[in-house]
Amino acid sequence: MDDKPENKLIILYLIEKMDLPLSRSQITDYIMQAEFMDYYAVQEALADMVENGYLDSSTNNNTTRYTLTDDGLTTLEYFEKHIAPSIRNKINEYIKENRRDIKREFENTATFFPNADNSEFLVKCGVYEENRVLMELSISVYTREQARQIQNNWKTNAKTLYGDIIKILARRE
Numbered sequence: 001m002d003d004k005p006e007n008k009l010i011i012l013y014l015i016e017k018m019d020l021p022l023s024r025s026q027i028t029d030y031i032m033q034a035e036f037m038d039y040y041a042v043q044e045a046l047a048d049m050v051e052n053g054y055l056d057s058s059t060n061n062n063t064t065r066y067t068l069t070d071d072g073l074t075t076l077e078y079f080e081k082h083i084a085p086s087i088r089n090k091i092n093e094y095i096k097e098n099r100r101d102i103k104r105e106f107e108n109t110a111t112f113f114p115n116a117d118n119s120e121f122l123v124k125c126g127v128y129e130e131n132r133v134l135m136e137l138s139i140s141v142y143t144r145e146q147a148r149q150i151q152n153n154w155k156t157n158a159k160t161l162y163g164d165i166i167k168i169l170a171r172r173e
Helices: 004-018 024-033 039-051 070-082 085-107 144-170
Strands: 055-060 063-068 108-114 121-129 132-141
Touching: 004 024, 004 039, 004 055, 004 063, 004 070, 004 085, 024 039, 024 063, 039 055, 063 070, 085 108, 085 121, 108 144, 121 144, 132 144
Parallel strands: none
Antiparallel strands: 055 063, 108 121, 121 132
16 A cells, blocks of 8 residues: 555554554554555654654653644544545454553553663663552662563563562551
């Protein structure tokens, strides 16, 4: 599919219907897997829509996430019918099957940062629900490997760790 306006509408539609900020890789992976466009067309469309004010982008820990602007939403509402029904249905099915997992990725976060002289790393972990902070932890460690391991363990086991920490902290001795 080489129709650039339709490419942009497809991306706007995906982000609007998911109703979550989506990362560049989430958008690219799905669009390519669905064979709506190739990698370069996705990147070009994203850059163009940010530049022209249809999408906002924010970068945190090397992940760029996209949300619709008011102009992007207005454009989509006006031109949504130009997206083939089969494409809209395919996107809607994808969202139905994957929204919970994508939302979960967004709700459990873990990032790490070196201090000024790279002698320590600060790992920040969080669990969020419906825009509420359930738990945030900041842990200082001495090596990048420790920081990476904590980050990976948190992302993989956040729900269990959250429950264990609550039990330990609320325990009566």
